[in-house]
Amino acid sequence: xxxxxxxxxxxxxxxxxxxxxxxxxxxxxxxxxxxxxxxxxxxxxxxxxxxxxxxxxxxxxxxxxxxxxxxxxxxxxxxxxxxxxxxxxxxxxxxxxxxxxxxxxxxxxxxxxxxxxxxxxxxxxxxxxxxxxxxxxxxxxxxxxxxxxxxxxxxxxxxxxxxxxxxxxxxxxxxxxxxxxxxxxxxxxxxxxxxxxxxxxxxxxxxxxxxxxxxxxxxxxxxxxxxxxxxxxxxxxxxxxxxxxxxxxxxxxxxxxxxxxxxxxxxxxxxxxxxxxxxxxxxxxxxxxxxxxxxxxxxxxxxxxxxxxxxxxxxxxxxxxxxxxxxxxxxxxxxxxxxxxxxxxxxxxxxxxxxxxxxxxxxxxxxxxxxxxxxxxxxxxxxxxxxxxxxxxxxxxxxxxxxxxxxxxxxxxxxxxxxxx
DNA sequence: TCTGGGGTCCTAGGACCC
DNA sequence: TCTGGGGTCCTAGGACCC
Numbered sequence: 523x524x525x526x527x528x529x530x531x532x533x534x535x536x537x538x539x540x541x542x543x544x545x546x547x548x549x550x551x552x553x554x555x556x557x558x559x560x561x562x563x564x565x566x567x568x569x570x571x572x573x574x575x576x577x578x579x580x581x582x583x584x585x586x587x588x589x590x591x592x593x594x595x596x597x598x599x600x601x602x603x604x605x606x607x608x609x610x611x612x613x614x615x616x617x618x619x620x621x622x623x624x625x626x627x628x629x630x631x632x633x634x635x636x637x638x639x640x641x642x643x644x645x646x647x648x649x650x651x652x653x654x655x656x657x658x659x660x661x662x663x664x665x666x667x668x669x670x671x672x673x674x675x676x677x678x679x680x681x682x683x684x685x686x687x688x689x690x691x692x693x694x695x696x697x698x699x700x701x702x703x704x705x706x707x708x709x710x711x712x713x714x715x716x717x718x719x720x721x722x723x724x725x726x727x728x729x730x731x732x733x734x735x736x737x738x739x740x741x742x743x744x745x746x747x748x749x750x751x752x753x754x755x756x757x758x759x760x761x762x763x764x765x766x767x768x769x770x771x772x773x774x775x776x777x778x779x780x781x782x783x784x785x786x787x788x789x790x791x792x793x794x795x796x797x798x799x800x801x802x803x804x805x806x807x808x809x810x811x812x813x814x815x816x817x818x819x820x821x822x823x824x825x826x827x828x829x830x831x832x833x834x835x836x837x838x839x840x841x842x843x844x845x846x847x848x849x850x851x852x853x854x855x856x857x858x859x860x861x862x863x864x865x866x867x868x869x870x871x872x873x874x875x876x877x878x879x880x881x882x883x884x885x886x887x888x889x890x891x892x893x894x895x896x897x898x899x900x901x902x903x904x905x906x907x908x909x910x911x912x913x914x915x916x917x918x919x920x921x922x923x924x925x926x927x928x929x930x931x932x933x934x935x936x937x938x939x940x941x942x943x
Numbered sequence: 944t945c946t947g948g949g950g951t952c953c954t955a956g957g958a959c960c961c
Numbered sequence: 962t963c964t965g966g967g968g969t970c971c972t973a974g975g976a977c978c979c
Contacts, residue, residue: 540979573947590979593946609947636950636979720977753953753976783948822972830946836972868947929948950978958971 533642534676534684538693540638541565541578543671544617563605566594633769643769658696682765704763709736735761780810782929783870790866802928803871808846817842818873823856826868835860845895
């Protein structure tokens with residue numbers, strides 16, 4: 523009966539060193555004899571393209587003090603024989619989907635939280651697959667045997683505690699964090715181990731003499747609310763293991779925004795080149811928007827300059843659209859309004875504030891050939907789905923300097939949440 | 944010789960309305 | 962010449978997540 527002691531049983535499944543594990547499994551299947559997981563190795567961006575950071579690391583690489591997000595040349599200084607392999611996002615998406623398909627057998631309520639994490643509502647499933655810990659081991663071992671990589675499974679009675687439990691000792695482990703275990707298992711941890719407590723928040727909390735999750739849990743809630751506003755209340759609740767948010771199965775989740783951005787191989791100093799990059803980004807963003815059967819009401823452009831400073835400009839549209847050319851026209855205007863003329867390292871395009879594409883009321887002021895433009899876009903989309911993104915491209919890309927479409931996962935998009943609420 | 948790319952949510956300040 | 966106040970919308974920026 524212990525499985526029904528609590529109102530809910532939630533599991534959090536987290537792939538250990540996801541990108542690196544997946545790459546290792548793939549390479550072994552391809553016939554490689556070397557297992558990347560067993561040597562100091564990282565999945566990293568290309569240094570030549572100025573994307574040289576560590577995206578994922580093996581356990582032996584971790585032993586050298588190499589961290590995710592670190593620049594590659596620094597990582598090499600820590601470990602000269604470090605092996606770096608490029609990222610293959612399509613492969614990772616396939617692995618993620620395979621994981622999802624397997625876990626789906628154990629509950630109808632699964633929330634994909636990122637490419638390598640998901641929440642499973644196991645409430646009421648005990649009669650099919652046994653007690654939570656038993657089932658968690660079964661799921662974990664099946665993933666290892668059938669898919670070839672390891673995961674951690676955290677079990678709690680809400681998403682927050684399940685996620686914290688999943689972060690306990692790795693790899694290939696099952697942990698629980700039930701209410702009566704919170705003070706013993708979670709409170710001694712440093713406060714920055716709590717979900718949503720990043721560098722800035724850690725600094726602020728330390729100034730209040732809060733160093734552990736337990737100290738945060740036992741701080742006056744009003745004081746936190748004064749110092750950190752509503753966010754103070756959120757993390758106070760988390761520190762006390764309080765979280766009522768439901769596991770939301772994909773169908774109910776709505777994308778709030780779609781964006782693509784890219785770091786350019788060289789600093790851009792002229793409008794013509796910037797426009798080409800922006801067009802390439804807009805093509806993928808608009809394709810994804812249409813694939814989601816949505817229109818957007820807000821368009822925004824982000825610039826990162828060579829000093830790594832970011833700024834952005836956004837605009838509310840007169841009427842919603844999913845037409846590539848309309849989005850692009852706004853993108854260009856926004857860019858020209860906000861660019862300060864410095865060297866550009868990185869550009870981004872994002873659309874937000876969605877509505878369904880079914881019943882768009884064309885405004886009187888809209889261009890009259892909307893239907894034709896929509897038809898053109900969907901014809902191009904069809905060709906791209908059928909023959910690949912390179913099958914149709916704008917004339918400006920013929921010189922091959924930039925890809926005609928930059929970024930985006932396309933048809934496999936699923937909502938990703940950064941907040942569990 | 945140099946820091947990615949995909950997201951969500953919150954807040955502050957200004958404009959504008961009543 | 963006194964100088965309101967609540968509410969909403971829009972935009973920019975920052976914090977956090979993976």
